[in-house]
Amino acid sequence: MSSPLTSRPVTVPDFRAAKGQGRKLVVVTAYDYTSAYWCDAAGVDAILVGDSLGMVVQGHSTALPVTLGQMIYHTRCVMRGVRQALVIADLPFLSYQISPAQAVRSAGKLLKSSGAQAVKLEGGVRTAPMIRACVQAGIPVMGHVGLTPQSVHQLGGFRVQRDRDALLADAQAIVEAGVFAVVLESIPAALAAEITAAIPVPTIGIGAGSQCDGQVLVFHDLLGLYPDFQPKFVKRYADLGNTIKAAIETFCHDVRSGAFPTPQHSFR
Numbered sequence: 001m002s003s004p005l006t007s008r009p010v011t012v013p014d015f016r017a018a019k020g021q022g023r024k025l026v027v028v029t030a031y032d033y034t035s036a037y038w039c040d041a042a043g044v045d046a047i048l049v050g051d052s053l054g055m056v057v058q059g060h061s062t063a064l065p066v067t068l069g070q071m072i073y074h075t076r077c078v079m080r081g082v083r084q085a086l087v088i089a090d091l092p093f094l095s096y097q098i099s100p101a102q103a104v105r106s107a108g109k110l111l112k113s114s115g116a117q118a119v120k121l122e123g124g125v126r127t128a129p130m131i132r133a134c135v136q137a138g139i140p141v142m143g144h145v146g147l148t149p150q151s152v153h154q155l156g157g158f159r160v161q162r163d164r165d166a167l168l169a170d171a172q173a174i175v176e177a178g179v180f181a182v183v184l185e186s187i188p189a190a191l192a193a194e195i196t197a198a199i200p201v202p203t204i205g206i207g208a209g210s211q212c213d214g215q216v217l218v219f220h221d222l223l224g225l226y227p228d229f230q231p232k233f234v235k236r237y238a239d240l241g242n243t244i245k246a247a248i249e250t251f252c253h254d255v256r257s258g259a260f261p262t263p264q265h266s267f268r
């Protein structure tokens with residue numbers, strides 16, 4: 001029930017080969033040692049060190065300010081908490097868009113300095129040359145099409161993407177460039193099902209319905225930790241934000257009333 005794909009550490013080929021095996025792939029984001037430890041212990045198949053950390057860790061309103069150095073730092077923290085899950089790290093905005101050479105340099109630096117097994121790049125037809133260059137350098141790449149948050153200003157906001165022909169062409173282009181899996185973000189369920197049936201690698205959905213080969217959610221969204229954010233695709237499996245608030249309120253009360261610390265928590 002809550003064990004990952006394999007009883008040894010999950011590899012990129014394991015993940016890719018799960019397509020059509022009748023087993024849904026589970027991916028959760030994590031940004032530090034402790035969150036990665038618990039995701040891995042719960043039996044996720046893969047952990048994504050997402051550039052969403054720009055929002056949920058740093059407090060920006062988009063992921064655009066995140067740097068490659070910050071992605072390396074967080075991925076190194078995550079790696080120390082993981083025993084079995086595959087670890088994939090996002091390449092941040094402007095670390096791969098300029099040229100295929102820039103993409104290989106950034107992806108290579110991220111893998112070399114963190115120990116993650118794969119990178120994720122956003123974009124379809126336009127990003128295919130960068131993906132191809134990384135794959136030819138021996139770097140496994142996960143693709144990401146549909147709502148690509150690094151293009152938020154070009155898209156005019158975090159909006160559902162509905163252009164069927166463009167989305168199919170994007171998915172096909174990155175499959176041809178060599179991705180081992182594709183994130184489908186914020187697209188109608190029927191279209192995600194069509195793309196899933198059309199391509200030979202697993203699709204991992206977020207706001208893309210139930211017919212994808214797997215699902216991904218942001219750690220803070222799944223646990224109710226990120227304030228004032230609940231798009232339609234998020235299901236809260238816990239209410240940890242309010243749990244934390246209540247616990248800290250109790251601590252405040254105990255300190256102010258003198259109920260904490262007791263002799264039990266003190267040295268004699």
Ligand SMILES: Nc1nc(=O)c2c([nH]1)NC[C@@H]1CN(c3ccc(C(=O)N[C@@H](CCC(=O)O)C(=O)O)cc3)CN21
Nearest residue numbers: 052055056063149158159160186218221226231232233
């Ligand atoms: N915490 C968090 N969760 C995420 O899923 C996430 C991030 N951060 N940061 C990077 C991107 C940004 N994402 C987002 C952000 C907002 C919406 C959103 O507000 N969607 C609305 C409007 C859809 C529409 O009307 O077109 C929704 O209700 O789903 C969607 C994806 C997904 N990613």
Ligand SMILES: CC(C)C(=O)C(=O)O
Nearest residue numbers: 029050051052090183
């Ligand atoms: C939402 C997922 C797919 C992502 O790219 C991120 O967390 O940055």
Ligand SMILES: [Mg+2]
Nearest residue numbers: 050051052090
């Ligand atoms: Mg991302």
